[in-house]
Each structure stands twice: as structure tokens, then as C-alpha cells.
Amino acid sequence: MIAIGRGPTRRLLEPVGRSLVLGLGAVVVLMPFIWMLMTSLKPPQEIFTADVRLFPADPTLQNYVRIWQRAPIPRYLANSFVVASLILASQLATITPAAYAFAKLKFAGRTICFYLVLGMMMIPAHITMIPNFVTVHRLGWLDTYWGLAAPFLTSGFGVFLLRQFFLTIPDSLIDAARIDGAGSWRVMWSIMVPLAWPALLAFAIFSFATHWNDYFWPLLVVRTKTMQTIPLALASFQNQEAGTLWGELMAAAVIGVTPLLTFFLVVQRRFIEGITFTGLKG
Amino acid sequence: MPSLTGYAYISPTLGLIVVFVYIPVFYSFYLSLLRWNLMSPRSTFVGAANYERLVAAPEFWNALANSVFYFLGTVPTSMVFGLVLALLVHRTGVLRGFWRSVYFLPAASTFIAMAIVWQWIYHPSIGLLNQGLASLRLSPIPWLDDPRYSLWSLIIIGNWQAVGYNMVLFLAGLGNIPAEMLDAAATDGAGAFQRLRHVTIPMLSPTTLFVLIVSSIRSFQMFDLAKVLTEGGPVRSTEVLVYVIWQQAFQFFDMGFASSLACVLFVMLLAFTVIQMRLFSSRVHYQ
Numbered sequence: 001m002i003a004i005g006r007g008p009t010r011r012l013l014e015p016v017g018r019s020l021v022l023g024l025g026a027v028v029v030l031m032p033f034i035w036m037l038m039t040s041l042k043p044p045q046e047i048f049t050a051d052v053r054l055f056p057a058d059p060t061l062q063n064y065v066r067i068w069q070r071a072p073i074p075r076y077l078a079n080s081f082v083v084a085s086l087i088l089a090s091q092l093a094t095i096t097p098a099a100y101a102f103a104k105l106k107f108a109g110r111t112i113c114f115y116l117v118l119g120m121m122m123i124p125a126h127i128t129m130i131p132n133f134v135t136v137h138r139l140g141w142l143d144t145y146w147g148l149a150a151p152f153l154t155s156g157f158g159v160f161l162l163r164q165f166f167l168t169i170p171d172s173l174i175d176a177a178r179i180d181g182a183g184s185w186r187v188m189w190s191i192m193v194p195l196a197w198p199a200l201l202a203f204a205i206f207s208f209a210t211h212w213n214d215y216f217w218p219l220l221v222v223r224t225k226t227m228q229t230i231p232l233a234l235a236s237f238q239n240q241e242a243g244t245l246w247g248e249l250m251a252a253a254v255i256g257v258t259p260l261l262t263f264f265l266v267v268q269r270r271f272i273e274g275i276t277f278t279g280l281k282g
Numbered sequence: 283m284p285s286l287t288g289y290a291y292i293s294p295t296l297g298l299i300v301v302f303v304y305i306p307v308f309y310s311f312y313l314s315l316l317r318w319n320l321m322s323p324r325s326t327f328v329g330a331a332n333y334e335r336l337v338a339a340p341e342f343w344n345a346l347a348n349s350v351f352y353f354l355g356t357v358p359t360s361m362v363f364g365l366v367l368a369l370l371v372h373r374t375g376v377l378r379g380f381w382r383s384v385y386f387l388p389a390a391s392t393f394i395a396m397a398i399v400w401q402w403i404y405h406p407s408i409g410l411l412n413q414g415l416a417s418l419r420l421s422p423i424p425w426l427d428d429p430r431y432s433l434w435s436l437i438i439i440g441n442w443q444a445v446g447y448n449m450v451l452f453l454a455g456l457g458n459i460p461a462e463m464l465d466a467a468a469t470d471g472a473g474a475f476q477r478l479r480h481v482t483i484p485m486l487s488p489t490t491l492f493v494l495i496v497s498s499i500r501s502f503q504m505f506d507l508a509k510v511l512t513e514g515g516p517v518r519s520t521e522v523l524v525y526v527i528w529q530q531a532f533q534f535f536d537m538g539f540a541s542s543l544a545c546v547l548f549v550m551l552l553a554f555t556v557i558q559m560r561l562f563s564s565r566v567h568y569q
Binding site: 015018019021022025026028029030031032033035036039048049051093094095097098100101102105106107110113116120122123124125127128129130131132133134135150151153154156159184209212213215216219220230231232234235237238246249250252253256257260261264265268269272 | 287288289290291292294295296298299300301302303304305306307309310313367370371373374377379381382383384385386387388390391392393394395396398399400401402403405408410413414417442445446450499503505506509510524527531532537540541544545547548551552555
């Protein structure tokens with residue numbers, strides 16, 4: 001790739017220089033993660049000290065034990081999980097037939113309806129949040145899982161992404177199944193969906209991560225401690241404890257980022273695809 | 283009945299979008315014409331009064347200025363650094379996946395958790411940054427506690443988070459540039475810089491436009507940092523537009539005024555996006 005080096009020195013120096021720059025940048029980018037982890041492992045007397053030490057002299061898990069005892073962490077994790085799963089399940093159930101219809105079925109008004117779905121992606125959340133809050137409030141859904149999930153039960157982006165994949169599946173495959181007597185419902189689930197699983201997986205990861213991390217909507221809907229999701233719970237720890245218990249706060253932050261980061265490191269290629277799939281290929 | 287099947291398949295999605303996206307847009311505009319306290323059942327139609335109040339409100343202009351400042355502080359830098367990183371990472375071969383993951387980590391982690399970590403890094407006396415400054419015998423900086431620095435401190439976090447995200451988008455764009463084009467330029471005697479200037483950058487322009495639009499919209503919607511780290515302060519120095527909308531609606535329960543702010547921001551973002559597309563689409567080269 002680095003084809004036209006001017007002599008062997010350059011061919012050797014270029015990758016070394018590049019790695020050096022990237023390595024330095026990585027230190028800056030990773031520093032908050034390292035500092036978070038190291039602080040969470042330090043006893044209080046090592047945190048409230050005048051000199052900077054990266055590594056704890058006397059590493060301890062006491063911050064984790066304390067925060068786990070003082071707050072219902074499993075409940076917060078479960079809330080986040082339930083809400084993100086509820087949203088994902090509903091999105092997959094609604095976008096799959098819609099994407100199939102937009103890609104492979106013919107009906108009057110198809111283009112107009114597709115533009116309506118696409119247009120959703122252009123409308124930012126802050127313009128819809130007040131009316132949606134009023135709706136959820138009137139339905140009596142404040143402080144419920146339904147209220148937390150309601151505005152996100154389908155996804156314009158998901159329909160768009162999946163439709164692009166369905167379009168690449170040849171019609172002949174569908175016709176063959178039709179001749180064998182399969183209805184369009186069967187065709188969709190047994191032919192289209194299995195072929196589109198990379199797109200479905202990428203979308204699922206994207207959606208789950210978005211709603212696991214969401215802070216804004218839960219901030220409006222959640223009223224009681226027991227319904228808090230992880231981001232909300234972290235923000236309220238910080239409110240109560242800022243300035244005093246940094247070790248515990250960092251332990252809570254580690255617990256908060258671990259599920260998603262582990263997931264990211266396991267499926268990183270799909271994760272990144274899920275986020276970059278936004279039609280860059282034109 | 284093949285024609286009905288299509289409607290049946292799209293109706294759940296379309297119905298939900300109408301209920302939770304399109305009706306709310308119109309309802310927001312309607313609310314912006316009312317005086318309505320969330321706590322009371324009664325509302326009064328006041329016409330354009332909320333908009334008149336908005337134009338006269340120093341909070342609005344302050345928030346607009348802060349949002350524009352945050353945009354200027356995050357979007358150009360995170361795009362340039364994102365592009366530079368993408369160019370560096372793109373040619374690393376075997377290690378490409380590794381570097382990509384490392385730089386993407388901030389974008390993949392729960393943002394509120396990392397915001398709290400940054401608050402700890404910014405701690406006035408025992409935070410990492412001020413301790414570092416002290417060890418260099420420099421005076422500490424009141425990162426979040428002084429209106430001269432507070433917005434800059436949020437901009438640093440915004441850049442930290444956005445650079446990796448932009449890099450990943452640029453990497454996807456770089457992957458779409460046919461290698462033959464670069465080879466052809468090289469055979470014609472173009473040096474590395476010339477290839478970058480005349481092949482890579484023009485070929486990346488659709489990606490660049492996309493990244494510009496996405497990051498502009500994201501920067502104008504910044505809320506989490508202002509809410510969790512500074513509560514808009516000190517002295518309103520980090521009150522950005524979405525923060526003020528939230529504050530008016532959910533702290534002061536002034537739904538009409540909050541809706542007028544939301545509508546103004548919506549129209550501004552839409553206009554801004556269209557202008558960006560107009561301005562740059564003439565310079566965008568599609569394959």
C-alpha cells in the first residue's frame with residue numbers, strides 16, 4: 001500500500017511515526033477510562049491526596065462493595081435492559097414488514113409513505129419531546145416501562161437500512177417460493193429475514209446501545225428511584241455525592257460502562273457497522 | 283389481495299411515526315401559541331406572544347450564543363482530527379481494527395458515566411488536570427467553576443467524544459475510494475500530498491458533507507453535559523438551547539414558551555442543514 005517509498009529508510013520510518021502519533025493520541029483518548037478504573041480501586045486516603053499517582057498503592061474493591069450495598073444497582077441495570085429490549089423487540093417487529101413492503105410489494109402511495117418514514121430521521125427529538133411527554137402523561141404512563149419506550153417503538157432509520165438490504169435480494173428467489181405456495185408472510189420470515197441478518201444485527205446493536213445510553217427521555221418520564229435507568233442513576237449519585245465519594249462514584253461509573261463496553265469489544269465490527277451504516281455507500 | 287398486504291405491513295410503523303413524530307411537530311407549534319402551565323388544566327391562546335417574549339429574552343440570545351460557540355468549538359476540530367486519524371488508521375494494515383476500536387471507545391461508552399469521570403478529572407483541587415498543572419508548578423484552572431472556562435471545558439469533552447465517531451465515518455468513506463484511482467495518480471507521479479489533495483479529499487466529499495451535517499445537528503442538541511456537569515452555570519455560561527427548553531418546560535412548567543423555543547431551534551436547524559447542503563453540494567463529487 002505504501003507503494004512509492006523513497007528508499008528503505010522512509011519505508012521503515014513511516015509506519016513507526018504513524019504508530020507513535022496514534023499511540024500518543026490513544027493515551028489522551030483512553031486517559032479518562034484509565035483514571036476512572038484506577039480511582040475506583042483506590043481507598044479514600046489515596047484519592048484525597050495532593051500528589052498524582054496513577055496506580056493505587058493499596059488496591060481495594062471497597063468502593064464497589066459500598067456502592068453495591070447502598071444502591072440497587074441490579075435494579076438499575078435491569079431497568080435499562082428491559083427498556084432497551086422492549087424498544088428493540090417492538091422496532092424489529094414493526095420495521096421488518098414495513099421494509100419488506102417498501103422493497104418488494106407494490107401498492108398505491110408507496111413512495112409517499114416511504115418519504116414520510118424517511119422524513120422522521122430529519123426531525124430532532126427536542127421538537128417532539130414536549131408533546132410526547134404530554135401524551136405519556138395523559139396516558140398515565142409516567143414512571144412506567146411503557147412510558148420509557150413509547151416514542152421509540154419504531155425506527156425510520158431501521159426501515160431505511162433494512163429496505164436497502166431487501167432491495168439487493170433478487171425477486172426470482174421470492175417468485176420461486178411463491179410458486180411453491182408460500183404467502184408473503186412466509187416469504188418475509190423464511191427467506192428475506194435470514195438473508196438480511198447482518199443488517200438486522202447491526203441495527204439491533206445500534207438501537208440497543210442508543211437506548212441503553214439515553215438520558216434525556218428517561219429524565220422526563222422517570223419519577224421514582226426504582227424506575228431509574230443506569231444513566232439516570234449515575235447522574236443522581238453524582239448529584240448526591242459530588243465532592244465527597246469520588247471512589248464510589250467511579251466504581252458506579254465502571255459498573256455503568258462495563259455492560260456496553262464488553263458488548264462493544266465482543267462485537268466491535270458489527271457495532272461500528274451499525275453506527276456507520278447510514279447510507280454512506282450512496 | 284396483494285394490494286392490501288402492503289398497507290397492512292407498513293401500517294404499524296406509519297401509525298407510530300404519525301402519532302409520535304408528525305402529530306407532535308404540529309402540536310408543538312400549536313403549544314407555542316398558548317400560555318399553559320403544565321400543572322394547570324387551563325390554557326390561554328396568546329398568539330405570537332411567546333415568540334415576542336423570546337426575541338426580547340436575554341436568556342434566548344445567551345443560549346443561542348452558547349450553542350453557536352459550542353458548535354464552533356466542537357465541529358471543525360472534531361472533523362479535522364477525525365479525518366487526520368482516519369487517514370493515519372486507514373493505512374495501518376493489520377492493526378487497523380485495533381486503532382479503530384481504541385478511538386471509538388468514547389463514542390461507544392455510556393456518556394453520562396464518562397461525563398462524571400470528566401467532572402472528576404476537572405475537580406478544582408484534586409482532579410487529574412489541576413494536579414498535573416500543580417506538578418508543573420502552574421496555577422490551577424477552575425475548569426467548571428468559572429464562566430470564562432466552563433464552556434471550553436464542555437467543548438473539550440465534546441471533542442473527546444466526537445473525534446472517534448467522526449473518524450469511523452471517514453474510515454468508511456476512505457474504504458469506498460477505489461485503490462486504482464490512487465495507484466493511477468501515483469503512476470502519473472503524484473506525491474503523497476498531491477494524492478491526498480487531488481484524489482482522496484475530493485473523493486471523500488460526500489462523507490465530509492454527511493459528517494458535517496450529522497455533527498452540526500448533534501452539537502446543537504447538546505444537553506447531557508450542561509445538565510449533569512454544570513446545570514447551565516456558572517452564571518448561565520453553559521446554558522445551551524436545549525437546556526433552556528428543558529428548563530422552561532420541566533422546571534418552570536412554561537410549556538408554551540418552551541415550545542416556542544423548540545420550534546425556533548427546529549426551524550434554525552432545518553435551515554442550517556439546507557444551507558450546508560446547498561453550499562457544499564456543488565463541491566461534492568459523487569462517484
